[in-house]
Amino acid sequence: MKGWKDDRIGSAAAGTNPMVMMEMDSGYAVFGDTQFLPGYSVLLPKHRIRQLNDLSVYDRVNFLRDMTLLGDAVAKACAPVLRLNYDILGNSDAFLHAHIFPRYAWEPAERSSKPVWLYPQEVWTNERYDAGRECYRSVREGIERNLKCLVTGSAVV
Numbered sequence: 001m002k003g004w005k006d007d008r009i010g011s012a013a014a015g016t017n018p019m020v021m022m023e024m025d026s027g028y029a030v031f032g033d034t035q036f037l038p039g040y041s042v043l044l045p046k047h048r049i050r051q052l053n054d055l056s057v058y059d060r061v062n063f064l065r066d067m068t069l070l071g072d073a074v075a076k077a078c079a080p081v082l083r084l085n086y087d088i089l090g091n092s093d094a095f096l097h098a099h100i101f102p103r104y105a106w107e108p109a110e111r112s113s114k115p116v117w118l119y120p121q122e123v124w125t126n127e128r129y130d131a132g133r134e135c136y137r138s139v140r141e142g143i144e145r146n147l148k149c150l151v152t153g154s155a156v157v
Contacts, residue, residue, distance in 0.1 A: 012044055024151065026045060038078060040079060043070050074100050076142070
C-alpha cells in the first residue's frame with residue numbers, strides 16, 4: 001500500500017500529506033521530513049512538473065515568489081539565522097520542488113560554509129531529527145503563523 005510519501009504532491013492536493021503547512025498560489029508549503037536544521041521546509045508545486053523552465057514565465061514568478069515568502073516565514077520563526085539556502089535540484093526526486101534551509105551560527109564550522117547536502121547521511125535519517133517529534137512543533141507553528149501573515153498581508157509575528 002502506498003503512503004503519502006510515495007506521491008507528496010498528490011497527497012498534498014488530497015489533504016492527506018501531514019507535512020503541509022499551507023496551500024499557496026503556486027503550490028504547497030511543507031515542513032521538511034528531517035529537522036537537523038530546524039525550520040527546513042519545501043515548496044511543492046500544485047501539479048507534478050519536471051522543472052521550473054517547464055512553467056510559463058508567469059507561473060515561474062509565482063513559484064519563486066512563494067518560495068521566498070516561505071523563506072521569510074522560516075527566517076522569522078527560526079531567528080536568528082545566518083542565511084537561508086534555497087535549492088531547486090530535481091535530481092533525486094525528478095519533479096519541481098524548492099528546498100529552504102535555514103543556516104545557523106551553531107553549525108560546526110566544517111559544515112556551515114558548505115552545501116547542506118554534504119551533511120553526513122546519518123543526520124538525514126536519524127530519528128532524533130524526525131519532523132514529527134514534539135520538540136519541532138513550535139518551529140512548525142511559527143512558520144505556519146508567519147506564512148499566513150505574509151500571504152494575507154497582515155503583520156508578521
